[in-house]
Amino acid sequence: MEDKKIPNTLFLSTYPPRACGIATFTQDLIHALEKECGCTPGVVAINDGAYEYPPEVKMTLNQYDPNSYLEIAQQINVSGAELLMIEHEFGIYGGRCGEYLLKLTKLLEIPYLLTLHTVLPNPKKLQHTILTKLAEGCRKVITMSNTSVQILKDVYGIDPEKIAVIPHGVPEIAVEDREQLKKEIGVDGRFVVSTFGLLSPGKGLEYGIGAVARVAKKHPEILYLILGQTHPVIKEKYGEQYREKLEEKVKELGIQDNVRFVNRYLTKEEIVFYLDVSDAYMTPYLGKDQAVSGTLAYAAGYGRVIISTPYPYAKEMLADGRGLLAKFRSTVSLEKCILQVMRDPKLKEKMERNTLKLGQNMMWSKVAENYRSVFREAISCGEGAENAGN
Numbered sequence: 080m081e082d083k084k085i086p087n088t089l090f091l092s093t094y095p096p097r098a099c100g101i102a103t104f105t106q107d108l109i110h111a112l113e114k115e116c117g118c119t120p121g122v123v124a125i126n127d128g129a130y131e132y133p134p135e136v137k138m139t140l141n142q143y144d145p146n147s148y149l150e151i152a153q154q155i156n157v158s159g160a161e162l163l164m165i166e167h168e169f170g171i172y173g174g175r176c177g178e179y180l181l182k183l184t185k186l187l188e189i190p191y192l193l194t195l196h197t198v199l200p201n202p203k204k205l206q207h208t209i210l211t212k213l214a215e216g217c218r219k220v221i222t223m224s225n226t227s228v229q230i231l232k233d234v235y236g237i238d239p240e241k242i243a244v245i246p247h248g249v250p251e252i253a254v255e256d257r258e259q260l261k262k263e264i265g266v267d268g269r270f271v272v273s274t275f276g277l278l279s280p281g282k283g284l285e286y287g288i289g290a291v292a293r294v295a296k297k298h299p300e301i302l303y304l305i306l307g308q309t310h311p312v313i314k315e316k317y318g319e320q321y322r323e324k325l326e327e328k329v330k331e332l333g334i335q336d337n338v339r340f341v342n343r344y345l346t347k348e349e350i351v352f353y354l355d356v357s358d359a360y361m362t363p364y365l366g367k368d369q370a371v372s373g374t375l376a377y378a379a380g381y382g383r384v385i386i387s388t389p390y391p392y393a394k395e396m397l398a399d400g401r402g403l404l405a406k407f408r409s410t411v412s413l414e415k416c417i418l419q420v421m422r423d424p425k426l427k428e429k430m431e432r433n434t435l436k437l438g439q440n441m442m443w444s445k446v447a448e449n450y451r452s453v454f455r456e457a458i459s460c461g462e463g464a465e466n467a468g469n
Contacts (some may be wrong), residue, residue: 272361
């Protein structure tokens with residue numbers, strides 16, 4: 080019988096109930112590992128406030144306190160953990176560009192792995208230095224797209240042998256009949272386009288709204304669902320300015336019947352429900368360097384037609400007839416893509432089949448198995464190095 084256990088592992092990450100995409104990702108991965116491997120990794124939660132964490136959170140790191148990084152490193156060293164899995168994005172660690180994280184890794188006495196949620200092709204000097212140092216010290220660098228591998232090699236000088244590509248996971252929830260669900264929520268006969276996630280100006284939703292306004296003149300049955308609350312960091316600094324700006328734009332364009340806002344942090348079940356209802360999923364993002372999008376991954380996992388601006392992750396995910404790419408900051412280009420899907424049911428069906436085929440390899444059970452393999456490889460390659468040195 081195959082041994083499915085993983086090394087005693089801690090995750091360093093944001094974690095629910097903190098509202099953060101990386102927090103949700105980490106929780107989903109830990110639960111998948113628990114299900115597939117029969118053990119629950121512990122968590123070192125990156126704190127920016129007061130939260131009531133679940134039992135798997137063993138320690139909390141004060142994001143903005145440099146001394147906390149030193150203290151947590153020592154606690155990890157004596158915790159009995161064999162491996163630390165660091166979820167990395169520059170904005171979730173303290174200091175300039177998250178530089179405090181290097182204080183922790185410098186003191187670590189156990190091996191660590193690095194999962195990159197952002198891979199910048201044109202980093203600032205400090206961002207380049209931080210990521211290069213983190214990569215030098217770790218056993219494996221995990222990225223979620225093949226596009227990022229070349230960037231990590233060419234820009235950061237990371238050996239491709241050190242890089243593992245593991246797709247973003249998707250929850251395994253049964254899909255229900257789309258037309259029946261539309262009837263249940265009173266949108267039967269509508270062509271539903273959706274976008275979900277934490278709202279921030281970088282999401283480019285004003286362009287999505289502009290495109291829907293243009294489509295509505297020809298097809299009044301279109302309905303655009305904007306799902307999710309304002310990003311907590313944005314809300315703390317600017318309040319609800321961005322959402323209010325979007326709502327005002329809807330009124331100005333006279334499309335109140337074509338755009339609906341669901342202003343709350345969605346559960347995974349709610350996300351899948353709305354994806355089930357959707358005829359197309361749209362990410363009109365403004366960032367040209369986005370290495371991964373959890374929301375787009377979800378849409379692909381459930382076989383939705385995806386309309387997106389051409390950031391690297393979208394280009395990779397939408398290749399081979401899995402969706403349509405629109406120009407950045409262009410309502411006209413987004414409109415053309417929406418109309419193409421609306422007016423060609425056969426194309427829509429073909430794209431859904433192509434996307435679902437890819438999505439089946441993104442279910443958390445398969446993703447967890449990939450992580451298990453990388454964890455065990457990271458430990459065994461270290462043992463080999465130690466034996467070679469004796």
